[in-house]
Amino acid sequence: MNKSKFIERVLFLLALSSISSLVIITIFIFEEGLPLILHTGLKDFIFSTHWAPTKGFFGIGAMIVSSLLVTLGAMILGVPLGLACAIVLAEFSSLRLRRLLKPTLELLAGIPSVVYGFLGVVWLVPLIRDHLGGPGLSLLAAAVILGIMILPTVISISIDALTAVPDVYRDGSIALGATEWQTVRRVVLPAASSGIITAVILGMGRAVGETMAVIMVAGNAIKLPTSILEPVRTLTSNIALELGYAAGRHREALFATGIVLFIIIMILNFSTTLITRRR
């Protein structure tokens, strides 16, 4: 084998081992968690809301619902704000302002999630407790914090999608007598829709998977919430709160919780790939 062939093989192996880490993660999570799902029964595991791992009850229904509700709340807050920001920066602001603000907003994606959670505890939780009632640590608090945390993701990818729309589209629309806003709403947004949907899905993935900030502000009670002011426990916080001391079946149940989370995330990943390929 000559030298260049050898180098190619080595690089191929490096690339393969990078990707194999994803396979290894999948194998280990399933290997640890699947036995419990088979033992409890998939239906009981997913739909039961009775979680008492030391007594042998492993139902994560309440946490699945809580995770979905918290994510939904984060989307309701984060998507309009983020999209508005993206539209203003991509369409209505000067180039100079965009050049300044886009990187600034991207830098903010680097702020650690514990910092968001901490500010949630210090500012948001007392605010909710004093003005809206309830314990403060709540579904609402988690949704607001996550909504803020996904902003940089949503904004940055949406701006890219909007600026990728060719200027001829805008010029054509303006030339036909449409206002700037009509142009944005009827021409630019539809043209950028697949990119914007990708931004929303990636934001969703970030919200579903977030752990530390949610643990700090959500209150972590295991039950189906009946109001947004009640404390909730998400799938991620369930794993993080109990992994430290869990053993045996209990630990398996936490890995099984991880499997459910992993599948949700993979579905989101697949859908973004499908959307970008369709374009």
Added chain:
Amino acid sequence: MAWRLHPRITQALAKTVLWAFTGLTLLILIFIIVNISVKGLPQVTWSFLSQDPTDMGRHGGIFSTIVATVYITLLAIILASPLGVGTAIYLTEYTREGWATRIIRFGAECLAGVPSIILGLFGFVLFVMKLGFGWSIISGGLTLAVMVLPIIIRTAEEAIKAVPRDYRQVCYSLGLSQWQTITRIVLPSALPGITTGIMLSVGRSLGETAVLLFTAGAALRTPTSLFDSGRTMAVHFYILAREGISMPNAYGTAAILMISILLINLIAYSLMQRLMRRFS
């Protein structure tokens, strides 16, 4: 058809709402940075940085957590960089676009989307339990390496792709082999971009908590070997805040953490900008 507003009025309304939302978003984000800096920076003194925490972090500084953070981050970067850059070289220089590149790229994207708590579970079962490393610097570093790998692959790929085709053609016409071209011309030209990926990875590692809580543990002693448990700054901050041990120390740690991450990301971003400007 019902009455309609004049398009100009609708436009004025829409613009007002959009600008208001933008203003609100910026205010929230500015508030975060200002609040942490104003309350945290006064805590940061030389002795805060150079003394070990005492009494669970109630008193003293954060020196041992800085040491643990540096060890774990260094280990993660040393492991992930060759792997990530190698993958990027393979993807850009050695293959045509096809099923192999598509699978590798899709895999990297999926890996980037895996939540840190899942990585924590993975590192816990493989490194801490199965391989018997326990809660340690090495378990934490290995797991973080997996976490930052997609960042390094993506930025390195982007940087290598930005190097113009002409550079390579000139090399080949001078009789250089493909490997010589890559190591002598392409990689040096793409270096700022590759550095960007590595710096972003450092930033990501500094702020990570969920992964390290279950792989590196939370021992407050200064780690002296790879197999010692170590508490990073982010984990320390989390424990201080969550258990209400010391608010001033929590703010101080948060300020150092946030400002160093923002600075690192800022440098990383400007490096990439410079590279892109040079070649475009």
